[in-house]
Amino acid sequence: MGTAALVLAGAGPVRRAFSAAPSGYPTAPRPPAGADIKEVSLVAKARPQQLLAAPAKQTAVLGYGESSVIRMRHGQWLRARLRNELTEHTTVHWHGIRLPNAMDGVPYLTQDPIFPGKEFAYEFRPPNPGTFFFHPHCDTVTQLGEGLAGVLIVEGDETRPFDADLICLYRDWRIKDDGDFGVLTTDKGAGTSGTFGSFQTVNDQHQPIFKVPANGDIRVRFLNVDMTRLIDLGVENAKAWMIATDGNALEPTPLETWRMGPAMRLDIAFRAPMKAGDRVRLMNYYAAEPIPLAEFEAEGAPLERPDFVPAPLKKPDIPEPKLDGALAFSLRLSAASKPTDLPPDLKLPDGEILRAADSLCLTQHTFWAMNGQTWPSIEERHLPPPLADFAKGGTVVIEVINGTPHPHPIHLHGHTFKVIGSNKGEVLPHFADTTLVKPNERRKIAFVADNPGAWMLHCHIIEHQETGMMGYVRVA
Ligand code: C2O
Ligand code: CU
Numbered sequence: 001m002g003t004a005a006l007v008l009a010g011a012g013p014v015r016r017a018f019s020a021a022p023s024g025y026p027t028a029p030r031p032p033a034g035a036d037i038k039e040v041s042l043v044a045k046a047r048p049q050q051l052l053a054a055p056a057k058q059t060a061v062l063g064y065g066e067s068s069v070i071r072m073r074h075g076q077w078l079r080a081r082l083r084n085e086l087t088e089h090t091t092v093h094w095h096g097i098r099l100p101n102a103m104d105g106v107p108y109l110t111q112d113p114i115f116p117g118k119e120f121a122y123e124f125r126p127p128n129p130g131t132f133f134f135h136p137h138c139d140t141v142t143q144l145g146e147g148l149a150g151v152l153i154v155e156g157d158e159t160r161p162f163d164a165d166l167i168c169l170y171r172d173w174r175i176k177d178d179g180d181f182g183v184l185t186t187d188k189g190a191g192t193s194g195t196f197g198s199f200q201t202v203n204d205q206h207q208p209i210f211k212v213p214a215n216g217d218i219r220v221r222f223l224n225v226d227m228t229r230l231i232d233l234g235v236e237n238a239k240a241w242m243i244a245t246d247g248n249a250l251e252p253t254p255l256e257t258w259r260m261g262p263a264m265r266l267d268i269a270f271r272a273p274m275k276a277g278d279r280v281r282l283m284n285y286y287a288a289e290p291i292p293l294a295e296f297e298a299e300g301a302p303l304e305r306p307d308f309v310p311a312p313l314k315k316p317d318i319p320e321p322k323l324d325g326a327l328a329f330s331l332r333l334s335a336a337s338k339p340t341d342l343p344p345d346l347k348l349p350d351g352e353i354l355r356a357a358d359s360l361c362l363t364q365h366t367f368w369a370m371n372g373q374t375w376p377s378i379e380e381r382h383l384p385p386p387l388a389d390f391a392k393g394g395t396v397v398i399e400v401i402n403g404t405p406h407p408h409p410i411h412l413h414g415h416t417f418k419v420i421g422s423n424k425g426e427v428l429p430h431f432a433d434t435t436l437v438k439p440n441e442r443r444k445i446a447f448v449a450d451n452p453g454a455w456m457l458h459c460h461i462i463e464h465q466e467t468g469m470m471g472y473v474r475v476a
Contacts, residue, residue: 025111026453028100031077031123038076040067042092044136044148045085051204056179061147061204062086068149069167074129074156081121082114086143089113092122093137094152095263096246096416096433099124101453104413107138109383109454109472128316128416129157130247131221131265133169140462141227145174145184149225157249160311162269163216163303168282168294169204171226172197190463191335191367193406194228202282202294209279209295212272215302217310219243220268220282224260227462230407230436231293232257232285233266237278240270241310248416248431249313257285261409261436263460271308273298318416318431321446326395329388331410331457333402333437336369336468368404368459368469375470387457387471390449397446402437408464409436414455414475417447434460449475 031037043065048058064082072078084090091114093105103124107113114120126132132152136143151167174197176182182198189195202208212218224231234240234257241252244267258266270280280296366374375384390396397420400410411434419427419435421444437443458470 026100026102028102028124031079031125036076038070038072038078040070040078040080041065042067042080042082042150043085044082044090046146049204051173051175051201052177052179052199056177059173059175059179059181062143063147064150069151069153071153071155072126074126074154077123077125078152079121079123081119083119084114084116086116088139089115090136090143090148091120091138092134093413094122094124094132094134095411096130096132096265097124097152098127098414098416098451101414101451101455104453104455105134105137106413106456109456113138126152126154128248128318129154129314130244130249130316131223131267132247133223133225133263133265135225137456141185141466144225144227144462146181151223153221157244157313157316158311159314160217162219163272164212165219166210166212166221166296168202168220168222170200170202170222170224170229170231170293172229173199173201175199185463187365189228190365190467194461194463196228197226200229200291200293207292207294209297211299212296213303214272214276214298214300215274215305216272217305217308218270218272218296220270220296221265222260222268222282223265224262226262228262230286231260233260234258234283234285235268235270236281236283238270238273238280239308240268243267243269243310243313245430246416246432246434248316248318250430252310252312253428259286259436261407261434261460262462263409263411263434264432264436267313269310271305272296274302276300316416316431319448319450321395321397321418321420321448323395323397323420323446326397326446327390329390329396329398330371331387331398331400332371333400333404333408333410333459333469334369334372335404336366336374337372366468368464368467370457370469370471373471374468384471386454386474388473390473390475392449392452392475394449395446396449397444400435400437400441400443400445402439402441402443405439407436407438408469409434409460410457411460412445412447412455412457412473414451414453415447415449417445420444420446452476
């Protein structure tokens with residue numbers, strides 16, 4: 001069958017010809033009457049911002065507006081109404097939250113895209129406190145690359161309050177000297193370790209200085225929201241402890257350095273200097289010369305505090321994988337057997353252009369594969385079959401086998417896994433939703449497949465994701 005015929009023959013809205021769900025999308029429970037609801041409204045649009053110093057002009061940064069940092073209490077529901085004022089469709093994916101499939105924000109897999117001028121309300125109750133973020137899941141290279149991302153903090157994991165609780169959202173802008181966006185992706189980048197930016201910021205500022213109470217207990221929630229960069233996060237001038245990985249409490253562990261790929265988060269705790277004016281530095285050691293990312297400067301009279309011993313966060317309520325009798329699944333990361341070009345865009349009778357790659361907003365080429373499969377399978381313009389089917393309630397051990405010369409941060413939706421092993425040496429067992437797999441590494445993660453639905457499993461170097469290193473698993 002010709003391409004056009006395949007797409008146009010379907011009844012109903014043309015875009016549904018790509019739908020994964022002939023029987024419709026999943027549904028999710030609504031908040032019960034009297035539920036405690038945190039209501040926010042997100043408006044996705046460009047809001048020009050002075051990122052570079054003058055004479056550079058303002059940059060047309062995409063954002064969600066005032067609610068781009070959401071703080072809520074554990075136990076509350078979130079109702080986040082998104083209004084799309086972009087020029088193309090979007091959705092919101094709540095990265096790291098174990099929510100009902102219908103709220104996962106993956107276009108064509110869990111919902112229709114939200115078209116310009118349209119709205120969609122996301123409603124769910126985060127099962128765990130922690131540090132999360134949210135971002136689009138379609139044409140992500142453009143939308144996330146131009147800034148569209150927000151932070152979701154679910155409070156309630158502290159056993160002892162901190163004197164300061166800071167968010168450090170890291171990214172690297174692909175921006176030209178005049179302030180305009182530069183090239184967000186190149187074939188060369190997409191086919192190797194990604195296209196890098198040239199202006200690294202924390203909370204949209206280059207090397208900001210945060211004031212913190214002298215001798216106070218400081219919590220820093222660090223999020224690597226860049227599409228490409230790896231970071232070896234460390235701290236100078238104070239002894240710091242890791243207290244949560246991807247938002248999940250970790251027995252406090254001294255921080256030497258922690259390698260973080262895109263989408264990974266690390267919560268750290270340290271004691272601020274005694275003397276006002278003294279600084280602690282947050283560093284990136286994944287560079288020829290270590291790069292300071294941000295500084296924390298003590299201010300005021302020192303707080304009276306006993307010697308610093310970090311208090312552990314409350315243990316998250318995540319089912320412990322049972323390795324005995326677990327289902328083993330291998331996930332092989334490779335280059336695509338041959339780079340493929342997607343078929344050309346289609347012009348519909350009404351003049352509208354339908355991008356061939358729109359089923360999940362791919363770029364024009366395929367460079368990568370998971371278990372030999374790329375996305376989409378070009379012959380049939382449908383979602384590819386799932387990478388695997390998992391029985392609900394069972395433990396799954398995924399061995400991610402990286403046969404490429406590049407590291408890949410692999411992310412699973414809807415579940416939190418435990419990193420349990422690697423052929424490259426010992427790993428610190430920890431809960432995560434994204435884990436960085438080195439070249440030639442075989443890394444094992446385990447989780448209880450307790451959340452029914454179709455869940456994306458992909459690399460979070462967005463150019464890899466959008467050029468084939470993406471698939472999904474089904475839990476039923
Ligand atoms: Cu943060 Cu499917 O991604
Ligand atoms: Cu990758």
